[in-house]
Amino acid sequence: MPDPSFAAQQELHALYASHHSWLRDWLRKKLGNSADAADLAHDTFIRLMVGRDLTAINEPRAYLTRVAKGILINWYQRQALERAYLDALAVLPEQKAPSPEQHHLILETLHEIDTLLDRLPRPVKRAFLLSQIEGMKYDAIATELGVSLITVKRYMKQAFLQCLTLMEVQV
Amino acid sequence: MKAMAPIDPRILDQAADWLMQLHGNAASDTDREACARWRQLSPEHARAWARAEMLMNKLGGLPPLLAMPSLDRPSNPARRAAIGKLALLLAVTPIGFAGWRLIEVQDWTADHRTAVGQRRELALADGTQLHLNTASAVDIRFDAEQRLIYLREGEILIRTAPDTATTYRPLRVQTAQGRLEALGTFFSVRQEAGRSHLAVIEGAVRIEPRDSIASQEIIRAGQQGFFSAHSIAPITAGNETDLAWTExxxxxxxxxxxxxxxxxxxxxxxxxxxxxxxxxxxxxxxxxxxxxxxxxxxxxxxxxxxxxxxxxxxxxxxxxxxxx
CATH class of the missing domain: 3.55.50.30 (Phage tail protein beta-alpha-beta fold)
Structure with missing residues (x-):
């Protein structure tokens, strides 16, 4: 990633000045709350800063909306994950509950994995989780999902490949 | 952060194939050695495998009881839309969550309890000695009719004392699966998931399963047994190492x-x-x-x-x- 040059910084400032307020309003309408909207608008510009060449953006509004949508989806996903996590935590015996410090580590890792597995077909994701989280063997997974062993292997390969490929972007 | 060139997709494909194979039922040492040779083919192969190991480390560090429900949650657009409205609720999670936990943990009102890794000895009002093992909780209810110890979770060791009350009150231990009546004695009770365990060191104890009065049984010194709410498993000889926790x-x-x-x-x-x-x-x-x-x-x-x-x-x- 090239260091933002002076010209690029000027470009970003200009973009921020003319687009930040409508973007924040747009996000507020989507979210129904202004604090999160402000955060996500901020994140959108951060993404631009570390992203591509700003001078190459022809239609800033369309481009900003697209980036903001991606951030919004990611944010929804994080909320859904945290909610499911809290649900799971609520039924866990007290002495099994992680400390606040451990919560943070677990949630961060869960979010990373969640993002990697996003958009995998449901049975593929499920086979992968049964194997990698529950520690089930492939033949047991085949029985559980009602598919053949060879299908489970194909699912596993597909999920591993998607993770490895997407880690390119994350790392 | 300096971006590295992307790894060749064909090499990633092979790495995914290895991961799939090594997690299979039949993976052998030969497979693992073959994989080790594969990743030494070139620096790019090694890089791909380093990424695979990073993935395995992340996955391997996740506790299933929390990870499975979080990652395997239903995902549909309608739910996603609803989640937006939850944002406000989530913003106050820290407070709401604390209250929620208190309700969830049923034994928070227990009279006496120990944390994980803790042990505690108590003397009850009648002189009975009670020893609580790790992560245990009891309620003590003494009245004119009986001396009742309610074991909510964990394990206790009891040495009874002759009751000082003028009329005889039996000493009883209640678990989720039934009731034990002490017949002048030294014994331990352990609450497990779906069953209770009793070991008698001195004297005798009567087991009364909650849902089956007919299957009552008296356990004598040196014996042990498990019971459910319906029945008592065959009684076996006690194991003295079971009480090592008191030391x-x-x-x-x-x-x-x-x-x-x-x-x-x-x-x-x-x-x-x-x-x-x-x-x-x-x-x-x-x-x-x-x-x-x-x-x-x-x-x-x-x-x-x-x-x-x-x-x-x-x-x-x-x-x-x-x-x-």
């Missing part, structure tokens, strides 16, 4: 490693998991319960296993030494 020790005598790990986990917060591949290894020795880290160190020094600790000790996996 702060876990005594293993040819104990399955799987059982050993389950036992040790009672004295430690978080989770411990034993790889099924090594669960049948037999373990013997005396291990300190007050310092489970030390007990683990002793275990891996003596047996062909390793203990992998993740998430600052929250998650411990015991597996064979040949595994990665």
């Amino acid at each position: 702060g020790m876990l005594m293993a005598d040819n104990m399955r490693l799987g059982d050993f790990v389950t036992e040790l986990a009672r004295y430690r917060g978080g989770f411990m998991r034993c790889d099924p591949a090594v669960a049948d290894i037999r373990v013997s020795g005396a291990f300190p319960l007050s310092d489970t880290d030390r007990a683990l160190t002793m275990l891996v020094a003596t047996y062909p296993v390793t203990a992998t600790t993740r998430l600052r000790g929250y998650w411990v996996t015991i597996c064979g030494i040949t595994r990665r």
Whole structure:
């Protein structure tokens, strides 16, 4: 990633000045709350800063909306994950509950994995989780999902490949 | 952060193939050696495998009870839309969450309790000695009719005293599966998931399963047994090592490693998991319960296993030494 040059910084400032307020309003309408909207608008510009060449953006509004949508989806996903996590935590015996410090580590890792597995077909994701989280063997997974062993292997390969490929972007 | 060139998709494809194969039922040492040779083919192969290992480390560090419901949640657009409205609720989570936990943990009102790894001795009003093991909770209800000890969770050791009340009041222990009546005695009771365990050291104790009065049985000194709400399992000879906890020790005598790990986990917060591949290894020795880290160190020094600790000790996996 090239260091933002002076010209690029000027470009970003200009973009921020003319687009930040409508973007924040747009996000507020989507979210129904202004604090999160402000955060996500901020994140959108951060993404631009570390992203591509700003001078190459022809239609800033369309481009900003697209980036903001991606951030919004990611944010929804994080909320859904945290909610499911809290649900799971609520039924866990007290002495099994992680400390606040451990919560943070677990949630961060869960979010990373969640993002990697996003958009995998449901049975593929499920086979992968049964194997990698529950520690089930492939033949047991085949029985559980009602598919053949060879299908489970194909699912596993597909999920591993998607993770490895997407880690390119994350790392 | 300097961006590196992307890894060749064909190499990633092969790495995914190896991961799939090595997690299969039939993966052998030969497969693992072949994979080791593969990743030495070029620096790019090594890079791809480093990424694969990073993925495995992340996945391996996740406790299933939390990870499975979080990651395997239903995902549909309608739900996603609803989640937007939840944003406000989530913003106040820290407070709401604390209250929620208190309601969830049923034993928070227990009269006496011990934390994980803690032991405690109590003298009750009638002189009965009560010893609470790790993660245990009891309620004490003495009235004109009886002396009742309600074991909500965990394990207790009881040495009864002759009652000082003028009229005789039986001493009883209530568990989720039934009631025990002490007949002048020294005994221990343990609440497990779905069953209770009784071991009698001196005297005798009568078991009354909750849903089956007909199957009452008297257990005598030196005997032990499990019971459910409906029935009593065959009574067997007691094992003196079962009481080693009162000395702060876990005594293993040819104990399955799987059982050993389950036992040790009672004295430690978080989770411990034993790889099924090594669960049948037999373990013997005396291990300190007050310092489970030390007990683990002793275990891996003596047996062909390793203990992998993740998430600052929250998650411990015991597996064979040949595994990665």
